[in-house]
Amino acid sequence: MIVALVAGLSLVLVAGAIAVVVAVGGSTDAGGEPPYDVTFPGTAAPSTAGTRPSRAASPEVAEVGQAVTVQGLHPGVRVAATLTRVVDDATPANPFLKPRDGSRYVAVELTLENVGQEVYSDSPMFGSTLIDSEGRQYQATFGEVKEGVSFGGAVTVSKGDSRKGVIVFEVPASAAPAKFQFGTILGERKAEWALR
Structure with a gap:
């Protein structure tokens, strides 16, 4: 009886794992690549109607202050992320959560605007x-740092709304931050900004 129960449970777990792989691995279009846009502050986003970048294409590298639109797993989930500032050697806000000796905090401040048709619900730090x-x-x-408010574990942003927060990284004291990448957790592409 126990052997049959274990075998049945194993079969259910394998079937569940296959279902997750199929659901997560599914693409949003025939090319399998969600679109991305680089827009400059004060300008309109370029039209992507009917166009998709090829699989070999790489996203443009944006500069601080530029918005980059990334798409989630579902076609209706699109968020315009603007890297607004970078705080190198940020000040810990909590005396019990400090960087280790020989390390420092770098905080990246983002504004996330939901430009899609569905609610954007994600954890920015994990992407x-x-x-x-x-x-x-x-x-x-x-x-947590004194220079900004963390997104915390997750954000939920309705269509047309936005959120602003910081994402904190612990890096060695000798490290020179050069790039920041952001994307939705299940999205296939990440936006990238040059920091120096």
């Missing part, structure tokens, strides 16, 4: 990466 001048990459940390 973010900081890259230094040596090509090493760092994932976000739960640290």
